[in-house]
Amino acid sequence: MAEPFFRALELVIPRLAAANGPHVTIDGLANIPDSGGAVVAVNHTSYLDWYPASVAALRRRRRLRYLIKSEMTEVPVVDYVIRHARLIPVDRSAGAGAYDEAVRRLADGELVGLNPEATISRSFELQEFKTGAARMAHAAGVPLVPVIVWGIHRVWTKDHPKHLWRNHIPVLTKIGRPMAASANMTATTAELRNTMAVMLEEAQMEYPHPAGAHWVPRRLGGGAPTMAEALQMRAAELAERDRRRVQQAQGRRGRQTRDGRGAR
Incomplete structure (x- = not known):
């Protein structure tokens, strides 16, 4: 399949990054299979984690089909x-359709990327993993490929300004050996997380971390929230999201009531 749009992205985006940053270094590139399906599991510290993982796939002459939250389809440019x-939108309230599509793509020999943590880690440490990556890999009979991206959160993460242009930020990407997914989803997910935790620590040890910087984890002397603080921030974020949804629903019901009275 020619996919001219994807080909255009493959030509343009790396050139922009070469001129402006971020600059991606990849360790373990050969661990991405050169053919056949695989679930590419990436840690989640940024809105741009997909980029280094996609660059790695491109360097293996592969294309990575990332799972992306369905709300992004409401943004016309992103929807395009x-x-x-051919990314895979996920409705978090009803993800069965996205799951089935991902398994089909994997069985057809494609690379499917996702973040097992499901949401950005404000502490920049690994959060708990969902079992979706393990379930997809087992259902499709394909391996899991663990990937750690470190440094991209300096470009764009939650609660901080974006630095998309002329940033020249180094990004380290580590790709682990493919793992088999057993029928025990809990055990496979735990093994995946443990593997990625070791890889993350290795990446962090190789990367310079200025004391007090907001993007540096607290245990490394940085100013990022601790895991406990990050979880509290996430809980407050979800509560505010629910409050807004209730408020919007009440507003819609109020308008419908007024419209109904006006019609009479």
């Missing part, structure tokens, strides 16, 4: 990219 790059 999702459709033409």
Whole structure:
């Protein structure tokens, strides 16, 4: 399949990154299979984790089809990219359709990327993993490929300004050996997380961390929230999201009531 839009992205985006940053270094590139399906599991510290993982796939002459939250389809430009790059939108309240599509793509020999943590880690440490990556890999009979991206959160993460242009930020990407997914989803997920935790620590030890910087984990002397603080921030974020949804629903019901009275 020619996929001219994806090909255009492959030509343009790396050139922009070479001129402006971020600059991606990849360790373990050969661990991405050169053919056949695989679930590429990436840690989640940024809105841009997909980029270094996609660069790694490109260097293996592969294309990575990332799972992306379905709310992004409401942004016209992003929706265009999702459709033409054949990404997989996920409705978090009803993810069965995305799951089935991902398994089908994997069985067809594609690389599918996802973040097992499901949401960005404000502490920049690994959060608990969902079992989706393990379930997809086992259902499709394909391996799991653990990937750690470190440094991209300096470009764009939660609660901090974006630095998309002329940032020249180094990004370290570590790719682990493919893992088999057993029928025991809990055990496979735990093994995946443990493997990625070791890889993350290795990446962090290789990367310079200025004391007090907001993007440096607390245990490394940085200013990032601790895991406990990050969880509290996430709980407050979800509560505020629920409050807004209730408020919007009440507003819609109020308008419908007024419209109904006006019609009479």
